[in-house]
Amino acid sequence: AVHKRGGKPLTPTRKQMRWVGQVNYQDGEGWVELHWWPALLPHLTGIRKNFTSYQLHQASALRSVYSWRLLELLMRFEDTGWLEMSIEDFAQSMDATEKQQADFAAIRRKIIEPAIKELMNKDGWDVQWRPIKKGRKVTALRFEFKRADQMALEI
Structure with missing residues (x-):
């Protein structure tokens, strides 16, 4: 109205x-x-009509809150297999601290890399990502992802 x-x-x-x-x-x-x-x-x-749902047992092994939040982001774009968003939106979605938001290296080291590693190792995802820069500054992130055909066995 x-x-x-x-x-x-x-x-x-x-x-x-x-x-x-x-x-x-x-x-x-x-x-x-x-x-x-x-x-x-x-x-x-x-x-159920407006939000993406996923099987909880798929992600039950995840321990990091960042892994859960990244999984939720990826699931919103599951049909496309890719997600591109500004670094500001990503940091806000991850609930990054102000200190992390001011330092992309901290976001990469403390949030992105551990979350992707956990999604790949514990929940069977194949996730590739890259920063998008304007000049020397990272302005956005691109994630390409899919569920792995078969999870790796830990030996």
């Missing part, structure tokens, strides 16, 4: 919403209870 004031369309308002309204942590139990933010509830009914 387009909202108008005096016949002129209003500029869109920015809306922010929390996912979780309350979390109950069960100390020593290994589980939590989540209560969804009330305004989010109407959106949850169509969640």
Whole structure:
């Protein structure tokens, strides 16, 4: 719906919403209870239509939060087999620290390389990546990926 004031369309308002309204942590139990933010509830009914899903058991061996976040990014583009995004968007998606965001070498060393190694070794992905530069500065990243036909056996 387009909202108008005096016949002129209003500029869109920015809306922010929390996912979780309350979390109950069960100390020593290994589980939590989540209560969804009330305004989010109407959106949850169509969640399977709007979000990529993947088998949890596929990624159960992943230990790094960066591996999980990279997997989620890659799964959004599973149909194409490639993902290209600005370094700023990537850093934000990975929830990189300000110090890491200011230093591409830190992003590469602490986030990209360990996450890709874990996805390849523990979850059977073939991932190639490269930085995209303007001059000497890295401005974007390109990932090309697919599920490996067969996972390597550890000997």
